Amino acid sequence: MIALELSVTHHSGPKKAMRCVHCLSLLEKKTKDHVFPSSWYPATTPEKIQRWTVPSCGECNGKYGEMEKELFIRAAMCVGPLKAEAAGLSRKAVESLGVGVSGLSPEEKKHREALKKKIVGELEPYVAGTPTFPGLGLHKGFSPHQQYMVKIPEVLLKEVAGKIVRGCEYVLGNQRLTEDPAHLRIYFAEENSIQDVLRVFDKFGAATHLGPGFRVTRAVAHDDHRLVMYKIDIWGTWSIFAVIGPPDNERETHSS
Numbered sequence: 001m002i003a004l005e006l007s008v009t010h011h012s013g014p015k016k017a018m019r020c021v022h023c024l025s026l027l028e029k030k031t032k033d034h035v036f037p038s039s040w041y042p043a044t045t046p047e048k049i050q051r052w053t054v055p056s057c058g059e060c061n062g063k064y065g066e067m068e069k070e071l072f073i074r075a076a077m078c079v080g081p082l083k084a085e086a087a088g089l090s091r092k093a094v095e096s097l098g099v100g101v102s103g104l105s106p107e108e109k110k111h112r113e114a115l116k117k118k119i120v121g122e123l124e125p126y127v128a129g130t131p132t133f134p135g136l137g138l139h140k141g142f143s144p145h146q147q148y149m150v151k152i153p154e155v156l157l158k159e160v161a162g163k164i165v166r167g168c169e170y171v172l173g174n175q176r177l178t179e180d181p182a183h184l185r186i187y188f189a190e191e192n193s194i195q196d197v198l199r200v201f202d203k204f205g206a207a208t209h210l211g212p213g214f215r216v217t218r219a220v221a222h223d224d225h226r227l228v229m230y231k232i233d234i235w236g237t238w239s240i241f242a243v244i245g246p247p248d249n250e251r252e253t254h255s256s
Contacts (some may be wrong), residue, residue, distance in 0.1 A: 019058040021170050022064070022163060031057045035167030037068040039096075042235065043088030045211035052210070054170045064163045071156040073097065073119060075238070078136040078150050085212045085236030097193055104131065123148045134190045135238030161186045164223050165242040171220050172208070173228065178244055188240040190229055194241065212236070221245075 018027050033056035041051070076093035095101050096111030096124040097119065111117070126147045133152060138144055145185065165186065166178045178184050187194070207217040213235055221227035227245035 004205050016176045019055070019068060019177060020060055021054045021177060022056060022060040024177060025057055027055060027057055029058070031058050031061050032056065033061050033064065033163075033167065035164060036210060037065075037072065039072055039092060040067070040089075040213065040234075041211060042084075042086050042213045044084055045213055049211040052167065052171045054167045064160065067156055067160050068163075069096065070115070070119075071152065071160050073115070074150050074152045074156070074246065075136065075234075077119075078133075078152075079235055079237050080139050083236060087212075089113070089235065119150070122151045124151075125149070133238065134188055157188065158186060161188075161240045161242070164232060164240065165244070168216055168218070168230060168232065169244060181246055182244055183247055187243075188238075189241060191239065 007109075018030070019025065020027055021033065032053040035052040035054060041049075055221075073093045073096050076086070076089040079089060081090040096112065097116035098109060099102065099116070101112075104112065126144050126149050128144060129151065132138070132149075136152075138147055156201045162184055165184060169176050169178055202221065209215050215233040217231040219229045221229075224245070228243070229243040230240070230244075232240040234244070
């Protein structure tokens, strides 16, 4: 299991709606950031599905947009192309590398070619016994000797997962901002390895489905409303587990 902790910085402001969900800066001009990137929705997503957006500054919107794009390509290449929850995603990933796409501007064509060179250049034949990211393992029906390993940098997982969780908390937590002294902790693990933690979700509300591609489960501790837990399932394949709450030392004092 990979455990990642993101620190947050305190900024004061008159209204939550007028601050960037990510950097917490005051917004003179608000832009909308999609909690789940538009390109991440599978082709099977009904048109009526609400696509959550949150207030963001232009700088954060652009920064996370580039990260989401690269993480999408790498992760989508690791998802079975016949999986209904991920329909059309592998094709989008390939097109994002400029394969099979026409009419691109010279600048965009150059950008996609550079990205393809970077990602393809990192591919390595799968070696038996090599640990894989939870949910993004070998494709069924294919020999392991025919498969390649796609590297996913930890910084992409950490930053994009944190961005998604902050957006979910703003939408589901009555516009709550993830700010000091709260800490956001991100976990990637096989579900059966953290069953004790996941039992908490059975005590709270039902999951929110955003089409077949995304399912969000949120739980609030009954004795401390500041402590929130998330399980976010993506493409029916991999999951983000997260905890938003006070620092460890404060929780220990509160519980003693």
